[in-house]
Amino acid sequence: MADNNVKKMLGKVFNDIADAIETGQFGRKVRVGITTLGSEHGVDNIVKGAELAQEKDKSMEVVLIGPKVDTNLEIVEANNEEEAHKKMEKLLDDGDIQSAVTMHYNFPIGVSTVGRVVTPGKGKEMFIATTTGTSSPHRVEAMIKNGIYGIITAKAMGIKNPSVGILNVDGARKVESALKELNENGYEINFTESIRADGGSVMRGNDLLVGTPDVMITDTLTGNLLMKIFSSFTTGGSYEAMGYGYGPGIGEGYERTIIILSRASGVPVVANAIQYAADLAKGNIVQTAKEEFNKAKKAKLDEILKNLKNKDKGTSEDTEEITPPSKEVVTGSISGIDIIELENAVRTLWKNGIYAESGMGCTGPVVMVSEDKLNKALEVLTKAGYTTKESDPC
Numbered sequence: 206m207a208d209n210n211v212k213k214m215l216g217k218v219f220n221d222i223a224d225a226i227e228t229g230q231f232g233r234k235v236r237v238g239i240t241t242l243g244s245e246h247g248v249d250n251i252v253k254g255a256e257l258a259q260e261k262d263k264s265m266e267v268v269l270i271g272p273k274v275d276t277n278l279e280i281v282e283a284n285n286e287e288e289a290h291k292k293m294e295k296l297l298d299d300g301d302i303q304s305a306v307t308m309h310y311n312f313p314i315g316v317s318t319v320g321r322v323v324t325p326g327k328g329k330e331m332f333i334a335t336t337t338g339t340s341s342p343h344r345v346e347a348m349i350k351n352g353i354y355g356i357i358t359a360k361a362m363g364i365k366n367p368s369v370g371i372l373n374v375d376g377a378r379k380v381e382s383a384l385k386e387l388n389e390n391g392y393e394i395n396f397t398e399s400i401r402a403d404g405g406s407v408m409r410g411n412d413l414l415v416g417t418p419d420v421m422i423t424d425t426l427t428g429n430l431l432m433k434i435f436s437s438f439t440t441g442g443s444y445e446a447m448g449y450g451y452g453p454g455i456g457e458g459y460e461r462t463i464i465i466l467s468r469a470s471g472v473p474v475v476a477n478a479i480q481y482a483a484d485l486a487k488g489n490i491v492q493t494a495k496e497e498f499n500k501a502k503k504a505k506l507d508e509i510l511k512n513l514k515n516k517d518k519g520t521s522e523d524t525e526e527i528t529p530p531s532k533e534v535v536t537g538s539i540s541g542i543d544i545i546e547l548e549n550a551v552r553t554l555w556k557n558g559i560y561a562e563s564g565m566g567c568t569g570p571v572v573m574v575s576e577d578k579l580n581k582a583l584e585v586l587t588k589a590g591y592t593t594k595e596s597d598p599c
Contacts, residue, residue: 234266237482238281238302239475240289241271243309245468246444252276254475258483261476265483268302297461303486304462306450306478308470312338316456317351317425318465319358321449321481322435329416332359332367336428336451337465345376346510348424349383353506354455355420356394357497361490368397370408370418374427377407378543382590383509392504433467436474445470450478453485457498460491516590527552530560535573539583541592544570550591557585 237258241251252274259267259278269280270289281296283289290310296302312318317338324331334355340347352369359367371377371384388394396406397418408417413431423431429451436445451465464482466475542550547563547570554561554574559582562573574582586592 234264235304235483235486236266236268236302237479237486238268238270238293238296238305239479240283240286240293240305240307241269241274242283242286242289243307243468244466244470246471248272248274250472251475252278254470254472255479257472257476258479262480262483265479267479268296270296270305293463294461297463304453304464304482306464306466306475306482308466308468310454310463310465312454312463313456313459314339315341315350316454316459317347317354318454319355319420319452320428320432321358321452322432323447324414324416324435325438326415331413331416331418332362332420332452333428333431334358334420334422335425335455336432337425338454338456339425340456343514344424345379345383345513348376348380348422349387349506349510349513351425351428352380352384352394352420352422353497353501355422357455357490357494358453358485359419360497361485361488361493363484363488364419366393366395367419368395368417369420369422370397370399370406370412372413372421372423372427373407373409374423375545376424376543378541378592379513379546380422381406382592383513386509387501387504387506390504390509392501392506433469436467437469440471443469445474448474448477449481450474452481453490455490455494457494459494462486462490527555529555530558533560533575535560535562535575537574537576537579537582538564538571539574539579539586539592540571542570542572542586543591546591547572550586550589553589553591554582554585559585 239255241248244250255267255269255278267278269278270293271283273280273282281292283292293305293307297305317335317340320333320336322331322333332355334351340350356367371380384394398404399408399412400415400417401409401411432451436448440446445467453462453464462485464478466478550572551561551563559574559578564571564573
């Protein structure tokens, strides 16, 4: 009996050495758990994806969490989704697995996920920040945090200085202004330029298709929609066949590496999500997050967010009646103002004795003023925080 045990131990040692030589990974393998219940395509769909991921990458071990099935993979048995999530969390907290992949999982407020897609224009990978969860109940604050979450994820994946763009959705200009302030305070952000002739770090739909930035910042609902389109536009929508899933939940103080899949995710996406989870664990995303949050806080992130919300509160309560100055011909335009602040920007100019009207230019909302008052108006709006001294020509 003792001889048999020794033989088994020696056999395992030699197998581990052989695996290390084959993969170049010496030491303990990264272990990734995946819950198998909840897919619209059945348990077998998840198991096949897990087996494919394991076959492709011998430097990790895939652990199934769910009902017993016929497979060579390790199984931690669970009879329903609730039980599977509890066992998944325990395996993570005990260090038995380093990351996990699951479906229909609720994160606390402040945590949201960074998806990873392959863009159709040039086949470039892009991180979408974010795709599920809620970074903050305040839309603009959430998008600012989403940007940091995207940078964290990209850095954990080995991109040292990821390029960042902000999708042209409501709140984009305020997000841009806040992130540029953060950058000026010492938190380095590598803003990219749109491929469109007018450039700028606010991204158009064209930039989505070619993957202009490494990290595309957007609100979570839009990000979720983009993930579904990118992953299933070739299949009609019911089967997500492309990409790496909805990504890891990121948030200050959150230390579990949990990657989200859609219930519509097919075998290729399941396999890719597991690989994504393994790579994030290897890149030590938890430590990366701590470092990035510390740097952002040193650059006055909390103060920027507080001022943003105080300003919004003041704006919403400002019911003062303002009589506009005498009407003038307005042919000068100021862009770069978020649509949700457009009317407030006009009122601010009226307060300062400058007649203005709101309008919509080819790249978004604009404030229209007299040509001879353009510079003065821009100065007033910049001081009030509605725009930077940049303009987007048509």
